[in-house]
Amino acid sequence: MPKLRCTVCNYIYDEKKEGKNFPELPNDWTCPVCNAPKTAFISLTYNRGKKPPKDRTVSDVLIEQMAEWGIKYVFGIPGTSSLGLVDAIRKNSNLKYIQVRHEQTAAFMASAYGKLTGHVAACLTVAGPGATNLATGLHDAKLDHSPVLALTGLVKRQLIGPGSFQEIDQYSFFEPICVFNKILMSEDQTTTLTTLAIKHALVERGVSHISVPNDIQKLPCNAAILPLEGRIPNRNITQCEPLIKKAAAVIDEAERPLIIAGFGAMGQGEKLLRLARKITAPIVTTFRGKGVIDEDDDLYVGSHGTIGSTAAAKLVRASDLLIVIGSSFSDMTQIPEKKMIQIDIDPMMIAKNYPVEVGLWGNSANLLTQLIDAVKEKKNKERLVEMVKLKKEWIDLLMREADPSLKPIRPQYTIKVLNDKISNDAILSLDIGDNGWWFGRNFWMKHTQKLVMSGYLASMGAGLPGAMAAQLAYPNKQVICITGDGGFSMVMGDFLTAVKYELPIKIFLFNNKQLGMIMQEQKIEHYPNWQTDLYNCDFAEYAENCGGEGIKVTDPEELESAVEKALLLDKPVIVDIDTDPKRFV
Numbered sequence: 110m111p112k113l114r115c116t117v118c119n120y121i122y123d124e125k126k127e128g129k130n131f132p133e134l135p136n137d138w139t140c141p142v143c144n145a146p147k148t149a150f151i152s153l154t155y156n157r158g159k160k161p162p163k164d165r166t167v168s169d170v171l172i173e174q175m176a177e178w179g180i181k182y183v184f185g186i187p188g189t190s191s192l193g194l195v196d197a198i199r200k201n202s203n204l205k206y207i208q209v210r211h212e213q214t215a216a217f218m219a220s221a222y223g224k225l226t227g228h229v230a231a232c233l234t235v236a237g238p239g240a241t242n243l244a245t246g247l248h249d250a251k252l253d254h255s256p257v258l259a260l261t262g263l264v265k266r267q268l269i270g271p272g273s274f275q276e277i278d279q280y281s282f283f284e285p286i287c288v289f290n291k292i293l294m295s296e297d298q299t300t301t302l303t304t305l306a307i308k309h310a311l312v313e314r315g316v317s318h319i320s321v322p323n324d325i326q327k328l329p330c331n332a333a334i335l336p337l338e339g340r341i342p343n344r345n346i347t348q349c350e351p352l353i354k355k356a357a358a359v360i361d362e363a364e365r366p367l368i369i370a371g372f373g374a375m376g377q378g379e380k381l382l383r384l385a386r387k388i389t390a391p392i393v394t395t396f397r398g399k400g401v402i403d404e405d406d407d408l409y410v411g412s413h414g415t416i417g418s419t420a421a422a423k424l425v426r427a428s429d430l431l432i433v434i435g436s437s438f439s440d441m442t443q444i445p446e447k448k449m450i451q452i453d454i455d456p457m458m459i460a461k462n463y464p465v466e467v468g469l470w471g472n473s474a475n476l477l478t479q480l481i482d483a484v485k486e487k488k489n490k491e492r493l494v495e496m497v498k499l500k501k502e503w504i505d506l507l508m509r510e511a512d513p514s515l516k517p518i519r520p521q522y523t524i525k526v527l528n529d530k531i532s533n534d535a536i537l538s539l540d541i542g543d544n545g546w547w548f549g550r551n552f553w554m555k556h557t558q559k560l561v562m563s564g565y566l567a568s569m570g571a572g573l574p575g576a577m578a579a580q581l582a583y584p585n586k587q588v589i590c591i592t593g594d595g596g597f598s599m600v601m602g603d604f605l606t607a608v609k610y611e612l613p614i615k616i617f618l619f620n621n622k623q624l625g626m627i628m629q630e631q632k633i634e635h636y637p638n639w640q641t642d643l644y645n646c647d648f649a650e651y652a653e654n655c656g657g658e659g660i661k662v663t664d665p666e667e668l669e670s671a672v673e674k675a676l677l678l679d680k681p682v683i684v685d686i687d688t689d690p691k692r693f694v
Contacts, residue, residue, distance in 0.1 A: 112338065113150040114179060116227025117376070118143035118345040118472060119311070121338045122150060143345045144474045146376060151228045153179040153337055167296050167330045168197035171321070174303040176203035178337045180229055180258065182222065182581060183207070184215035188235030190262025190275065193326025195233070207581070207610060209574075210602040212239050216246020216259070217574035217600075218581075221538065221561045223255035225582050229310050231258040236320075237275030240282065245568055247286050247316050252565035253397075254314035254455075258306055259283070263292065263320040279320045288315035292322070296330040304335050312342060346454065346471035347479070356450050356467040357483035363430035365492070366390045369413065369444060372397035372564070373435015373454060373473060378556045380477040381434070382408065387481060389489040390432070391496050393421045395442045397564050398435070400554035407493070410500050414442040416549030419506070420499035430466075434473050438462045439565065452476050507551055510693075517689040518665045520544070520619055524551040527617060530672045532587040533557050536579040538614075540572025540592035543625030543690075548591050559583075570599035573616065577603070580612040587676065590616040594645050595624045601651070607681040608656040615675050616683045618648055621690035629692055652683035663687045 113122045113131055120142040124130055131150065138147050165173075172194065175183075184207045187195040198206045209215045215232040222230035232243060240261045250257040261283075264276045283290045289309035291302050306317035360366055368390050370381055378401050385392050391410045394401055402409055411418025413425055425431070425445065434452045438444055438461050446463040452473050453459055459468035469476050511525040524547050531537075533555045539545050539562040554560065561579060563571035576590035597618055607614055619625075624641040631638050649659030658678050662671045662685065675682045 112153045114153050114228075114337065115140045115143065115145050116149050116151055117145035117474065119341050119343050120345070121153070123338075142343065143472050144478070149227065149376065151179055151226060153177070163331065164329070165331055166193060166197065166326065167293070167299050167321070167328050168193040168326045169200065170299045170330045170332050170334070171293075171303050172197040172201050172204060174300050174334055175231065175258070175307070176201060177334050178229075178304065178307045180204060180231055180307070182219075183231045183233050183260075184209055184218045185233035186210075186212060186215070186235070186239065188239055188262065190236040190264060190323045191233060191239075191260070191321075191326075192262075193323070194260060194262065194321060198233075207577075207606070209606050211600065212242035213245050213570070214574045214600055214603045214606070216243040216257070217249060217563075217571050218246075218578040219257045219259075220246050220250035220253070220255045221571070221575035221578035222582055223250060223257055224253060224561050225536070225559060225579055227256070229256045229258050229307055230578070231260055233260040235262045235275065236264055236279065237277050240277065240279050244282075244286065245566075246571075246574070249563050249566040249568055249571060250316050251286050253563070256310035256314055257316045258310055259287075259316060259318040261318070261320050262326075263322040265322055265324040283318040286316050287318045288313040289317035291318075292320045293325055294322070296325065296328045297332075299330055300332045300335050304340065308341055312344070344454070344472060345475065347475045348469050348471055352467065352469065353476075353479045353483050356469060357480060357485075359448075359450060359466045360388060360430065360432065360480070361485045361487070363448075365428045366430040366432060367424055367428035368392045369395070369425075369431055369433045369436055370398045370401045371395040371434065371436030371442075374398060374401050375435070377434075377473050377477055378402040380474070380481065382406065384432075384477060384481050384484070388484055388487050389492050391424050393425060395436050395439070396549050397560070397562065399549065399552075400556055400558050400560050403556050404553040407497055407500070410496055411503060412549060413444065414439075416546055417443075418500075418503045418550075420496070420503045423499055424496065434477070437565070511551070513665050515689070516663075516665060517621070517687045518662070518668060520547040520688050521551050522665060523617070523619065523668065523686055523688065524548060526668050526672055527589070527591070528552055530669070530676060531589055535587040535589050536561070536583055538562070538572050538575030538579055538588065538590045540590070540596035541567045541569045542593040542596050543621065543629070544591050544593040544596070544619040546626065547619075569596040572596055573600050573603055573607075576614040576616070577607055577610075577612050580614050588612075588614045590614055592616060592618055593625065594618060594620045594622065594643055594648070597648070598643075598645070604652065604657065604681065604683070605655050612681060613679050614681050615678075616681070617672070617675075618683055618685050619688040620645065620648065620685050621688040623690040625690050628690065648683050648685040652681070657681040657683065660684045
């Protein structure tokens with residue numbers, strides 16, 4: 110019987126000990142330790158009870174150890190210095206190797222997989238240029254705290270140092286990116302370094318890297334595989350009762366409390382609503398916090414910051430207490446200095462920018478439950494009316510902007526159509542650029558939808574890899590990629606990867622023939638518009654040439670039917686939409 114790990118607190122569910130098959134548990138079942146939903150669990154054990162084969166190599170043991178700790182996917186490109194590792198994956202049916210066209214895509218896919226699932230995926234490539242090509246995607250994982258395992262080949266041990274073909278100082282190159290960074294120099298280190306790498310990635314929520322010299326990969330190794338259970342700490346951190354009571358007292362004194370929910374509050378939407386209803390507080394999110402609750406709920410008033418709503422901005426300004434949960438205080442979110450209660454799993458995030466009244470370090474699932482029980486009920490009908498009024502004014506503005514009659518097609522109208530048409534449990538992969546700005550501002554998410562994006566690094570080109578990773582992680586879900594012509598063209602070769610592995614992602618490409626965000630920034634900073642225009646191919650025709658489906662939309666009257674057609678197709682699709690490059694005309 111398999112064991113499963115809670116990706117929130119690391120609790121291990123053992124079907125044998127529990128006496129219940131995990132799939133048969135009700136869908137509303139939650140983790141008995143941290144109350145995370147059933148969907149937060151990932152399978153760990155594959156070959157329990159089977160004797161490991163003899164005559165294994167270091168590569169075989171390393172890959173088998175990865176599988177034992179729940180790694181399912183390895184993204185990469187095979188090459189000379191990694192052939193032993195690649196062949197070990199070929200022989201191990203518990204991992205799937207996804208061949209990409211560029212190592213950057215492999216790293217972005219691993220990063221997106223970690224953000225979506227809370228578990229580790231791996232990227233694998235050769236020494237030298239393959240390793241350096243991983244850097245952008247791995248920096249994305251580092252900055253957004255996504256668990257990733259990077260494996261790179263390395264020249265033979267006797268060639269390290271004097272210089273040889275494709276040799277770089279990989280240890281120094283990866284050191285600034287990683288929470289764990291080692292070179293495997295002996296067969297006796299195989300299981301130890303592999304498990305430490307995965308453990309560091311999970312516990313510290315970052316990138317682990319192991320370089321494996323070419324000669325080491327082929328050495329005999331019959332080490333026993335180490336189980337995860339008993340080797341990883343529980344993350345169900347909470348605070349003492351006096352601190353909870355102090356936070357509750359501060360909330361009770363506030364007349365206009367407001368809740369700001371970031372990515373760290375994901376999965377806690379029901380508790381956020383219970384707290385908000387009890388103290389009559391509006392809920393605002395950060396960009397990455399979008400979807401923590403249904404955004405059509407009366408208590409939700411929009412995002413804050415550069416993509417924020419007027420309702421959110423006014424209510425934040427008028428508040429006398431901010432309750433901030435799982436936010437990293439990005440400069441783009443623009444959370445002001447105010448009286449504040451803060452909850453975060455990362456202690457370094459507490460009072461990152463400003464001093465706080467009470468900082469609660471721990472798991473938001475438990476801390477929110479304790480706060481809800483501790484605060485006094487405070488009903489305020491006038492404030493509810495104010496929230497609804499401000500939100501309606503904002504929505505009315507968005508509806509006026511989404512004019513379906515204008516050509517080129519307004520991006521606001523495209524977002525409105527997508528909002529109306531896509532599934533309520535879709536996974537959305539968002540690229541960086543003007544398309545992302547319009548999505549953040551105009552799209553209203555459901556708590557059953559998931560959003561993945563390059564948050565802090567804000568790297569163009571992350572949309573397509575994110576969508577492919579999402580489709581692998583959730584094969585039965587509708588996966589939507591929202592991208593622009595600039596971002597997509599950076600990684601468009603990997604549309605062939607989606608076709609090859611039959612990943613039916615739906616790409617909606619905002620084609621404004623501009624680096625639209627940069628054009629806007631030049632305008633704001635009083636520079637002349639220069640070098641932002643793009644020379645594009647026909648992206649719909651490109652999709653057809655790759656073996657996918659391409660749909661070209663130039664008239665707003667064609668948009669709804671094009672979106673409906675794309676969503677019905679069981680293959681990768683590019684919907685190439687002629688888009689107005691100007692913000693507000």
